[in-house]
Amino acid sequence: MSIRPVSSSIYNTTNFNNKRNQKPSFGATVKLATSVCDSISGRLVYLNEQPLKRIVELIVPELKKLDDNLRITVSGASKPPEAWDLFKKKQKGLKFDITYFDKKKFYNDIMQDPKQEVLLSENIRKALKDKDRNVLYMLGETFGVGKLYYPERGETPEGYVKNTIKLIKQFLPIMPSRLLETGGVVKNPSTGKFQFMSVGLANKKPWNIYHGIEIMPAPINVA
Numbered sequence: 001m002s003i004r005p006v007s008s009s010i011y012n013t014t015n016f017n018n019k020r021n022q023k024p025s026f027g028a029t030v031k032l033a034t035s036v037c038d039s040i041s042g043r044l045v046y047l048n049e050q051p052l053k054r055i056v057e058l059i060v061p062e063l064k065k066l067d068d069n070l071r072i073t074v075s076g077a078s079k080p081p082e083a084w085d086l087f088k089k090k091q092k093g094l095k096f097d098i099t100y101f102d103k104k105k106f107y108n109d110i111m112q113d114p115k116q117e118v119l120l121s122e123n124i125r126k127a128l129k130d131k132d133r134n135v136l137y138m139l140g141e142t143f144g145v146g147k148l149y150y151p152e153r154g155e156t157p158e159g160y161v162k163n164t165i166k167l168i169k170q171f172l173p174i175m176p177s178r179l180l181e182t183g184g185v186v187k188n189p190s191t192g193k194f195q196f197m198s199v200g201l202a203n204k205k206p207w208n209i210y211h212g213i214e215i216m217p218a219p220i221n222v223a
Helices: 052-063 103-112 122-129 133-138 155-181
Strands: 031-035 035-037 045-047 070-078 090-102 143-148 184-187 194-196
Touching: 031 052, 035 122, 045 070, 052 070, 052 090, 052 155, 070 143, 090 103, 090 155, 103 122, 122 133, 133 155, 133 184, 143 155
Parallel strands: 031 070
Antiparallel strands: 035 045, 070 090, 090 143, 184 194
């Protein structure tokens, strides 16, 4: 009996042909970060305080219905400080750090999804087919989705959950392009291989990392 080396079978698309259309036996893995310092605002946002507590109770069961290959960490979000609203009530919401924990399955799903032919550039598609190690590494990176809660605009916890789940579902198909087309890996023309660059997600401002909370705070001028 011959055994293929791991390196030649890790990203074998045939392994998941029959699995990807089956209903998963379990859903996404959801973790709550109940009291961490929000990277957007630098403030502590507690998930065990209302109204976020009620929103979390409603949204976690919906998150668990998503792709069983997803790991989602839920934490509080708040607007960064702005010169004109320092004395206003602090706007809060949730943000979701999303990653695929089985990169092999994620890779195979990308390669079998015809929509990715349009969403990914020719260079990235070729790098995926060639199994460029730096491009494959990026498939394990985390990306974020977020939404602030606006009860003053008539938004309810139920409405927030409905709109946020819709936002996440819209984001997931473009997640490969957001991970791979950010400038974090760039093709070296002399070698034809991709290399890591000191740009991309790592150097983005926190409020630009979370799709749905793309807020640029106004500069605070000190006289």
